[in-house]
Each structure stands twice: as C-alpha cells, then as structure tokens.
Amino acid sequence: xxxxxxxxxxxxxxxxxxxxxxxxxxxxxxxxxxxxxxxxxxxxxxxxxxxxxxxxxxxxxxxxxxxxxxxxxxxxxxxxxxxxxxxxxxxxxxxxxxxxxxxxxxxxxxxxxxxxxxxxxxxxxxxxxxxxxxxxxxxxxxxxxxxxxxxxxxx
Amino acid sequence: xxxxxxxxxxxxxxxxxxxxxxxxxxxxxxxxxxxxxxxxxxxxxxxxxxxxxxxxxxxxxxxxxxxxxxxxxxxxxxxxxxxxxxxxxxxxxxxxxxxxxxxxxxxxxxxxxxxxxxxxxxxxxxxxxxxxxxxxxxxxxxxxxxxxxxxxxxxxxxxxxxxxxxxxxxxxxxxxxxxxxxxxxxxxxxxxxxxxxxxxxxxxxxxxxxxxxxxxxxxxxxxxxxxxxxxxxxxxxxxxxxxxxxxxxxxxxxxxxxxxxxxxxxxxxxxxxxxxxxxxxxxxxxxxxxxxxxxxxxxxxxxxxxxxxxxxxxxxxxxxxxxxxxxxxxxxxxxxxxxxxxxxxxxxxxxxxxxxxxxxxxxxxxxxxxxxxxxxxxxxxxxxxxxxxxxxxxxxxxxxxxxxxxxxxxxxxxxxxxxxxxxxxxxxxxxxxxxxxxxxxxxxxxxxxxxxxxxxxxxxxxxxxxxxxxxxxxxxxxxxxxxxxxxxxxxxxxxxxxxxxxxxxxxxxxxxxxxxxxxxxxxxxxxxxxxxxxxxxxxxxxxxxxxxxxxxxxxxxxxxxxxxxxxxxxxxxxxxxxxxxxxxxxxxxxxxxxxxxxxxxxxxxxxxxxxxxxxxxxxxxxxxxxxxxxxxxxxxxxxxxxxxxxxxxxxxxxxxxxxxxxx
Numbered sequence: 001x002x003x004x005x006x007x008x009x010x011x012x013x014x015x016x017x018x019x020x021x022x023x024x025x026x027x028x029x030x031x032x033x034x035x036x037x038x039x040x041x042x043x044x045x046x047x048x049x050x051x052x053x054x055x056x057x058x059x060x061x062x063x064x065x066x067x068x069x070x071x072x073x074x075x076x077x078x079x080x081x082x083x084x085x086x087x088x089x090x091x092x093x094x095x096x097x098x099x100x101x102x103x104x105x106x107x108x109x110x111x112x113x114x115x116x117x118x119x120x121x122x123x124x125x126x127x128x129x130x131x132x133x134x135x136x137x138x139x140x141x142x143x144x145x146x147x148x149x150x151x152x153x154x155x
Numbered sequence: 156x157x158x159x160x161x162x163x164x165x166x167x168x169x170x171x172x173x174x175x176x177x178x179x180x181x182x183x184x185x186x187x188x189x190x191x192x193x194x195x196x197x198x199x200x201x202x203x204x205x206x207x208x209x210x211x212x213x214x215x216x217x218x219x220x221x222x223x224x225x226x227x228x229x230x231x232x233x234x235x236x237x238x239x240x241x242x243x244x245x246x247x248x249x250x251x252x253x254x255x256x257x258x259x260x261x262x263x264x265x266x267x268x269x270x271x272x273x274x275x276x277x278x279x280x281x282x283x284x285x286x287x288x289x290x291x292x293x294x295x296x297x298x299x300x301x302x303x304x305x306x307x308x309x310x311x312x313x314x315x316x317x318x319x320x321x322x323x324x325x326x327x328x329x330x331x332x333x334x335x336x337x338x339x340x341x342x343x344x345x346x347x348x349x350x351x352x353x354x355x356x357x358x359x360x361x362x363x364x365x366x367x368x369x370x371x372x373x374x375x376x377x378x379x380x381x382x383x384x385x386x387x388x389x390x391x392x393x394x395x396x397x398x399x400x401x402x403x404x405x406x407x408x409x410x411x412x413x414x415x416x417x418x419x420x421x422x423x424x425x426x427x428x429x430x431x432x433x434x435x436x437x438x439x440x441x442x443x444x445x446x447x448x449x450x451x452x453x454x455x456x457x458x459x460x461x462x463x464x465x466x467x468x469x470x471x472x473x474x475x476x477x478x479x480x481x482x483x484x485x486x487x488x489x490x491x492x493x494x495x496x497x498x499x500x501x502x503x504x505x506x507x508x509x510x511x512x513x514x515x516x517x518x519x520x521x522x523x524x525x526x527x528x529x530x531x532x533x534x535x536x537x538x539x540x541x542x543x544x545x546x547x548x549x550x551x552x553x554x555x556x557x558x559x560x561x562x563x564x565x566x567x568x569x570x571x572x573x574x575x576x577x578x579x580x581x582x583x584x585x586x587x588x589x590x591x592x593x594x595x596x597x598x599x600x601x602x603x604x605x606x607x608x609x610x611x612x613x614x615x616x617x618x619x620x621x622x623x624x625x626x627x628x629x630x631x632x633x634x635x636x637x638x639x640x641x642x643x644x645x646x647x648x649x650x651x652x653x654x655x656x657x658x659x660x661x662x663x664x665x666x667x668x669x670x671x672x673x674x675x676x677x678x679x680x681x682x683x684x685x686x687x688x689x690x691x692x693x694x695x696x697x698x699x700x701x702x703x704x705x706x707x708x709x710x711x712x713x714x715x716x717x718x719x720x721x722x723x724x725x726x727x728x729x730x731x732x733x734x735x736x737x738x739x740x741x742x743x744x745x746x747x748x749x750x751x752x753x754x755x756x757x758x759x760x761x762x763x764x765x766x767x768x769x770x771x772x773x774x775x776x777x778x779x780x781x782x783x784x785x786x787x788x789x790x791x792x793x794x795x796x797x798x799x800x801x802x803x804x805x806x807x808x809x810x811x812x813x814x815x816x817x818x
Binding site for chain 1: 234235236260262263264265267268269270271274275277278281282285699744762764765785786787788789791792793801804806809810812813814816817
C-alpha cells in the first residue's frame with residue numbers, strides 16, 4: 001500500500017459503492033473479460049444505490065479516501081424500480097456539500113453502469129483514478145479545519 | 156458462539172482462500188496473503204482450499220469450520236454473485252449462521268483485472284481486511300416464514316383469465332373468477348372468426364368456457380359475473396379482496412335459459428354488445444349463445460325504472476323464483492394469496508381522428524362494429540351490408556388507425572393487420588366480385604400461421620394496396636350513397652377511390668378499468684397506460700408487486716395464443732411460489748423501524764418503491780411490512796433519525812467495511 005504523497009508515484013485510494021444488480025455485475029463483467037484496470041478502487045457492494053447515505057461518502061473522505069464512486073443502474077433499469085433516482089438526487093447534494101468541505105468535487109463521481117457494461121466500468125475506473133491521481137491526496141480534516149479557522153480570522 | 160455482531164475482540168474469524176484451481180493463485184500469492192491476514196484482529200486462522208465450489212472443496216470447508224469452530228467466516232474466492240449462495244448453503248452444515256459470512260471477490264475484481272501480481276496481492280489483502288472488519292459486525296439472520304393462502308383471484312374471464320382459472324382449479328386450487336360482464340369469453344367470443352385461421356370465435360372458446368362452467372374442476376371456480384373488484388388490501392400470500400356484484404335479477408341457480416322472459420320484455424335499449432347498432436330488450440341474453448346461458452335485466456332500461464309495475468318477464472318465466480325483481484347488488488369479501496389481472500385491452504376511439512368520419516359518415520365502421528356485423532349473433536344476424544341495406548361491392552380497409560403514430564399510440568398493436576386481412580377474407584367469401592382496397596402503413600404478420608393469411612390476401616386479383624404515410628393524411632368524405640377516401644399530398648387532397656364500406660382497424664389501447672384497478676392493486680402502469688410488468692422480457696407476467704400477475708392484453712397488445720400462454724405462465728408462477736401447507740420463505744434482507752426512536756416524519760413512506768411502509772397512527776410511527784419490503788435500503792438511507800435498520804447492510808456494517816478498506 002502506497003503512502004499518500006503528492007509525487008508522481010502517488011496511488012490514490014478510491015472507494016466505490018456499487019449496487020448489486022447492475023454495477024457490481026458490470027464490474028464482474030470486466031473481470032470475466034479480463035480487461036485490466038488500475039487496482040485503486042475498492043468496492044463496497046450494496047443491494048441498491050438507494051442505500052448509499054451521503055454520510056457514507058463524507059465518512060469515506062474523512063477516513064482517508066482520495067476519491068469516492070457511486071455506481072448505479074441506468075435510469076429505468078433499477079432492480080428496485082427507483083433507488084437509483086434517489087441516489088442520483090442525493091449525489092447532487094453531496095457534490096455541493098463536498099465543495100463546502102473544501103473537497104474538490106472531481107473526487108466524487110456518480111455514474112450509471114449496467115450489468116453488460118464491463119467496458120464502461122473499466123473506463124469510469126480508469127478516468128477516476130487518473131483524475132484523482134492528478135489531484136493528489138485528499139486534504140486531511142485538520143488541514144480543512146485550519147483553512148476554515150484562517151477564513152474565519154479573515155472575516 | 157458470539158451472535159451479537161458488536162465487533163467484540165473475542166469474536167474469531169476463520170479466513171478461507173480459494174485457489175480457484177490455480178486461476179487466482181496465478182496472480183495472487185497466497186503465502187504473502189496468509190502472512191498479512193494472520194496479523195489482522197479477530198483472524199484465528201487462514202486456510203487455503205484449491206477449488207472451494209467443488210464437492211470436495213465444500214466438504215473440506217465444512218469439515219474445517221466444524222473442527223476449528225470460528226464465530227465468523229470470510230471466504231476469498233470468485234464473485235459473490237456466483238457462489239455466495241453455494242457457500243451459504245454449505246454453512247447450513249456448520250454452527251455458523253449463513254449471514255455470518257463475508258465473501259471477498261478476488262477473482263473477477265482482482266486476479267483477472269490487476270496486471271501486476273504484487274498490486275493484485277495487496278488488493279486481495281485489503282479486501283480481506285475489509286471483510287474481516289465487517290463480518291465481526293454481521294448478525295445471524297433467519298429466513299422469514301409467512302403463512303399463505305392458496306386461493307387465487309382472477310380478474311377477467313377472457314381467454315387469459317379462463318385459462319389461468321382452469322389450470323389453478325385443475326391443480327386443486329380454489330379460484331375466484333370475477334367478470335364484469337354478464338357473460339364470459341372476453342372479446343374473441345364476440346367475433347365471427349379469429350385470425351389467422353378463420354376459426355369460429357365462439358366455437359374455439361366453447362370447450363374452454365364449458366370447462367369453466369361445467370368441467371371436472373368447475374366446483375373450485377367461483378365465477379362472479381357482473382362483478383368488479385372494489386378493494387384490495389394486503390400482500391403476497393394474504394390479499395383481502397372486496398368485490399361488488401351487480402344484480403342480474405335472474406337466479407343463476409334456477410334459470411334454464413329458455414328466453415321466455417326475453418320474449419316478453421316490452422322495453423328496448425341500444426344493444427351494448429352490438430355497439431348500439433340495434434336495440435335489445437331490457438331483459439336479454441348478452442347475445443345469442445353467450446355463456447353462462449342466462450339472461451340479465453338492465454334495470455336502467457327496464458320500464459320499472461320509470462315507476463311502472465311491469466312484471467312481464469317474471470310472469471312469462473316457467474320456473475318459480477327465477478326472475479328476481481327485488482334482486483340487489485351485493486358486496487362479497489374473499490381472502491386470496493395471489494391475483495391474476497386479465498382484464499383485456501380497449502380499442503382506440505376512431506372518433507378521435509374526426510376526419511376518418513367514424514360516427515359521422517354512414518358506412519364507416521370500426522373493427523369491433525364490423526366483427527359484430529359479420530357475426531351470426533350480431534345486429535344483422537351476420538349479414539354484411541352497406542348503408543341502405545345494400546351489398547358492399549367496394550370496400551376500403553384502413554390499417555393502423557392510431558397505431559405506430561406518435562400523435563396517438565407509438566406502438567404496433569400486433570394483431571390489426573391480421574384483423575384487416577380477416578375482414579378481407581369475410582368480405583371476399585360473401586361477395587367474391589367485391590373490390591377491396593387496403594390503406595396500410597406496415598404489414599405485420601409474424602409467426603408460422605399468419606403468413607398464409609397475408610399471402611392469401613395479397614394475391615387476390617380484386618385487392619389493391621395503397622401505402623399511406625401519416626394517418627393525418629387520410630380522410631373519409633361523405634358523398635351521395637358512397638364514401639370517398641382521400642389522401643393528402645402536400646396541401647392537396649386527392650381521391651383514392653369511392654367505397655360502399657370503410658372499415659377502420661383501430662389500435663389496441665389500455666382497457667377502461669386499467670387506471671382504477673392499478674390504483675386498487677397498487678401496481679404501476681407504463682407510459683402508454685397499460686399495466687406495467689416487473690420486466691417486459693424476463694418477467695413478462697409479473698407485476699412489480701409480489702403476488703400480482705398480468706395475463707393477456709391488459710399489459711400490452713397481443714393475440715389469443717399470447718393471452719392463453721400468459722394465463723398458464725401466471726399460474727405456474729403462483730403454483731411454484733405458494734404451496735399449500737408450506738410457509739413462504741423470504742430472504743431476511745429487510746428494513747425495520749426502531750419504533751421507540753421513530754419521530755413519525757413519514758419521509759420513509761415517500762421513498763419506498765414498494766409502498767411497504769405504512770404509518771401506525773395510534774403510535775405515531777412508521778411500520779415496515781416485511782413481506783412487501785424487498786430490502787433495497789432506500790428508506791434506511793433516507794431516515795433523518797437513522798432509526799431504520801437495513802438487515803445485513805446496516806450502517807455499522809458498511810462503516811466497518813469502509814474502515815477496513817482505508818485502514
């Protein structure tokens with residue numbers, strides 16, 4: 001496991017919340033096709049993207065994730081009818097929240113990956129890893145707090 | 156054994172690593188994994204198995220668990236989508252509850268996709284670390300067992316509903332068959348012949364109707380005609396159904412169907428089953444040969460409704476206590492385990508395209524009007540006639556009235572081309588010299604039998620075919636003693652011939668009752684207004700509500716074989732899901748409200764895709780029905796107080812997994 005340093009060798013740690021029915025199956029599809037992709041994304045399997053609480057995402061960042069992915073069934077394909085729409089709506093809020101926490105919104109990505117889209121899964125992972133690698137390690141909470149204190153002092 | 160899932164340090168975890176016959180170990184070094192994993196808290200041991208899903212491998216797994224007696228188990232192997240169920244079943248042979256297992260996907264998501272072996276090994280270790288951290292918080296869960304009723308409600312006694320009722324009754328199940336009309340048989344029983352083989356509709360259906368009314372299993376079918384479902388409460392295995400049955404004013408038990416009451420009736424009313432093309436007595440058979448062989452009294456049309464004390468029908472009846480003039484509507488309550496909706500479709504109202512002249516220009520008939528005209532039980536006793544009671548020698552048939560049309564129905568109605576060619580056949584048979592023009596857009600004749608009907612119609616000397624682009628460019632103009640079909644090219648309308656009869660083939664559209672019934676049953680409708688399937692291709696007869704099925708055209712256009720097959724398919728689903736004497740087993744992955752901490756905000760009620768959550772007014776808290784809940788966890792994530800637990804995906808478990816990854 002690499003140390004999180006902002007050198008070219010920085011290997012980001014990314015947490016992916018995947019729904020069981022489409023996106024996790026899409027990830028397996030990439031596996032069956034034996035398409036290589038960067039190993040930086042660690043998957044947490046949930047039954048539905050609708051289960052993803054915004055707190056899961058914030059906690060992942062607090063605990064040191066450099067990026068977070070939420071992957072869901074395509075609109076209209078949700079195994080549970082509409083969980084993916086809830087996930088999408090919450091995602092919009094999360095993106096705004098992250099900015100307030102001084103976390104670059106590009107560290108978070110919501111996308112749709114179907115059970116057949118192994119290739120899309122690989123692309124999403126690769127793009128995400130590249131983006132986060134360029135952004136460098138996520139700011140530690142103490143750094144954020146220091147920034148906030150500085151901001152307050154300046155008021 | 157520890158069962159609290161509190162992550163206590165004494166909880167032991169046994170880690171099993173599958174080589175997958177060398178496929179996993181080609182990339183991941185088990186020796187390095189072992190060294191790393193044995194350092195993790197809780198891990199008691201690390202066992203490698205060369206091929207865990209094999210009979211031998213599963214035997215080794217069970218034996219090893221029974222010897223070492225861990226509290227929890229982590230298996231690093233292929234995707235849990237492949238063998239988690241296999242491993243869970245194997246755990247039944249151990250003291251470890253199947254939900255105290257966590258599977259790490261080190262094949263599809265590590266060995267097969269990480270190029271560098273060192274990186275692959277590191278990723279596998281992180282995955283196992285995360286699974287160990289989570290599994291100590293897992294809770295033992297048991298399948299939920301629910302008692303079920305094996306009776307079935309079938310709504311609609313057309314080909315689909317009758318077939319379903321028969322299959323269920325023949326297997327020993329009780330059926331409540333609700334039909335809103337006074338007769339059974341659905342739409343095709345009203346047709347002189349059915350496509351593509353020109354078989355007589357009533358003759359084809361008679362054996363099926365006879366089975367329903369008098370067959371060996373008929374005593375298990377409670378047929379309620381003139382009845383509609385007015386209330387449904389409950390869920391798979393336990394639906395409480397309320398049915399409202401209108402009075403027939405004729406005893407179903409005593410009546411012998413002699414029709415003497417019909418002959419005596421002085422009142423007349425437009426015939427509802429002949430599209431109002433003729434009148435019928437208030438006391439009447441629905442039509443000649445309708446089954447059950449019983450008349451019904453339309454009280455709105457009866458002279459008694461105007462206050463007159465007419466008893467002509469009762470006086471004419473040879474059997475005492477058979478005409479029941481004081482009969483009244485009744486409410487019937489039944490409890491069933493499942494519901495089959497087979498209410499059929501409706502026809503696109505051609506009057507919505509006024510330029511086609513339906514209802515305004517004489518001699519312009521919709522398909523159902525022509526079906527009745529050509530039927531011996533119809534308004535003209537089967538005589539096909541143009542206005543003025545003349546023989547039609549020039550007939551236009553307009554296809555796709557409303558179908559494949561973005562302004563109306565953007566789908567193909569599946570059967571109308573065959574209906575059009577059936578009409579061609581009927582006209583040609585009676586009037587061999589008639590000229591017939593088809594105004595069509597596409598010609599759709601799939602399947603092994605329909606092709607003959609197509610070829611038969613295509614190659615008649617006196618037939619002609621005109622392809623039109625948009626329905627908006629077709630109009631029918633009333634001319635003295637004839638009707639002119641005109642087509643528009645640009646701004647110019649030009650004549651496409653003059654006809655004695657113009658037959659319109661309207662699209663199949665959702666039945667009138669669909670919206671109301673979908674609300675009663677709490678099932679969804681699709682963007683066209685048909686009942687919506689769980690999956691149009693893979694679960695085509697299943698609704699999105701467990702225990703409610705669709706058969707026939709109530710959920711989209713289709714033909715008779717389609718309807719009959721779906722009646723059988725829905726039956727098979729019911730027979731396999733509800734077995735008398737057997738409890739229904741449900742996966743325990745369900746959400747639950749911690750009632751004492753619920754603030755009663757009702758947010759969860761609004762997000763549940765299954766309406767599994769109700770509000771307990773007495774206690775001011777939300778309550779989740781475990782049978783309806785499908786375990787998606789959307790409400791768990793939505794609860795602002797965090798007092799809904801998603802079994803096997805609790806926040807505690809997810810956070811443990813997350814921290815395991817990021818440790």
